[in-house]
Amino acid sequence: MPELPEMExxxxxxxxxxxxxxITEVQINRExxxxxxxxxxxxSVTNQKLMTVNRxxxxxxxxxxxxxxxxxxxxxxxxxxxxxxDDKPERTVQVRLSFGNHHLYFIGMRxxxxxxxxEQDVQKELSSLGPEPLEPLFTLQAFLKLxxxxxxxxxxxxxxxxxxxxxxxxxSDEICYHAGIKTxxxxxxxxxxxxxxxxxxxxxxxxxALKHGGYMENPFxxxxxxxxxxxxxxxVYDREGExxxxxxxxxxxxxxxxRKTFFCSNCQK
Numbered sequence: 001m002p003e004l005p006e007m008e009x010x011x012x013x014x015x016x017x018x019x020x021x022x023i024t025e026v027q028i029n030r031e032x033x034x035x036x037x038x039x040x041x042x043x044s045v046t047n048q049k050l051m052t053v054n055r056x057x058x059x060x061x062x063x064x065x066x067x068x069x070x071x072x073x074x075x076x077x078x079x080x081x082x083x084x085x086d087d088k089p090e091r092t093v094q095v096r097l098s099f100g101n102h103h104l105y106f107i108g109m110r111x112x113x114x115x116x117x118x119e120q121d122v123q124k125e126l127s128s129l130g131p132e133p134l135e136p137l138f139t140l141q142a143f144l145k146l147x148x149x150x151x152x153x154x155x156x157x158x159x160x161x162x163x164x165x166x167x168x169x170x171x172s173d174e175i176c177y178h179a180g181i182k183t184x185x186x187x188x189x190x191x192x193x194x195x196x197x198x199x200x201x202x203x204x205x206x207x208x209a210l211k212h213g214g215y216m217e218n219p220f221x222x223x224x225x226x227x228x229x230x231x232x233x234x235x236v237y238d239r240e241g242e243x244x245x246x247x248x249x250x251x252x253x254x255x256x257x258x259r260k261t262f263f264c265s266n267c268q269k
Contacts (some may be wrong), residue, residue, distance in 0.1 A: 001076045004133070004166030005206055006214035007055050009227060010080060013220050014053040014060070017082050018099050022049050023064075025098035033094045033106070035115040044068055044116055045097070057129045057165030061122060069122045071115045078112035079218045081105045087222045107218075129165040133202055134210075143199045147187055154190065154198070155183035155256050167202075170215055170237045173262045174205045177236045182268040183261050184254070208233070236262040 002010075026042045028034060034041045049065040062070035074080070081089055082104050095106040095114050106114060117125065131138045131146075146164070150157050157163050158172040167175070176183045178201035181194055190198070209215065212229035215237070220227045235245060239262055240253035249266025 001058070001168055002074045002078065002214070002216055003058060003168040003171050004055075005171070005209035005230065006216050007058055007060055007074075007166070008134075008210055009214045010220065011053050011055045011060055013082075013224075013227075014104075017102075017221070018050055018104065019052050020049065021099045022047060023097050024100055025096075027093075027096040027098070029092070029096075030094040030109070033109050033113055035113065041116050045070070050099075056126050057132070057161055058168070059126065067119055069117050069119055071113075071117055071122050071125060072106075073112055074106075074109065075111035075113075077108040077110060079107050079216060080220060081107060081218070082221045089218070128162050130161060130163045131165065133164050133166060134206055140196065140199050143202075144192075144195055147190075147195055150187050152187060153184050153256060154181065154187055155259070155261055157187060159257075159259065164202075167206075169259055169261075170234065171205055171209065173237045174209075174234060175202045177263060177268060178205050180268055183263050184256055236264060238262065 023045055024047070026045050028038045028041065031038055044066070045064065048068070051063045051065055054061040054063065058073060060072040062072065064070065082102065084101055084103070088103070088105055089107065091107045093105045093107055094109040097104040131142065150163065154176065155172050158167050158175065159169065173183060175198065179194065179198045181190065181198060209230045212233060213226035215228065215231040215234060217228040217231055236251050239251040242251045244251060244264040244267060247264065247267040249264045251262055252265045254261050
């Protein structure tokens with residue numbers, strides 16, 4: 001599932017490609033991908049200028065000129081491609097937004113959605129999300145205060161979008177590995193120096209992943225050399241049985257709260 005670095009990468013690329021352009025046509029091939037009558041959706045979006053694309057957690061917000069907002073959550077398996085009919089992937093497209101001869105394709109959204117909201121309603125939809133981990137206001141002190149109010153396994157808390165927005169299965173494992181903390185440790189058993197390191201590791205891993213385009217492998221446009229670059233840089237996620245590059249131990253896969261979890265059995269304490 002796309003997480004903060006993947007969605008922030010998309011946000012930046014979308015603003016480069018289509019911000020300020022007009023949506024000339026809308027095609028909906030899967031009615032469940034939208035939240036309103038398809039005719040109403042198409043009429044509300046067609047011929048609207050896309051002002052900008054913002055991000056909140058794992059969501060993208062497409063701000064339209066008429067004040068309406070398209071709220072995107074790709075969920076498991078969802079991704080996007082921007083291009084022409086000639087170079088688009090041979091995959092089933094659930095929704096297509098056209099900008100003249102170029103189109104934004106929403107692919108693999110069996111669980112994902114592109115919902116139409118007013119500005120007020122979209123803020124209500126997102127009101128339960130926790131702080132953004134890369135925002136300057138999210139300081140070490142703010143992070144420590146959050147931890148003081150929580151109990152349970154650190155992996156589970158990092159996945160909780162009401163705790164911190166944008167971190168999912170991949171980056172929770174990579175953050176804990178970078179910090180040298182086992183994913184199934186209880187928050188109350190993590191010392192203050194370890195908590196400080198966890199904060200630094202969170203910033204480092206998310207920024208490094210963003211720098212390399214996140215871990216999703218599908219390119220966003222033809223000759224896209226950035227998106228997915230972090231996939232080969234993951235040190236524990238999806239690396240079961242491989243040798244730890246830090247200590248030579250073995251990467252283990254376990255299930256925590258029904259989520260697959262990867263960690264080094266030797267150097268994560």
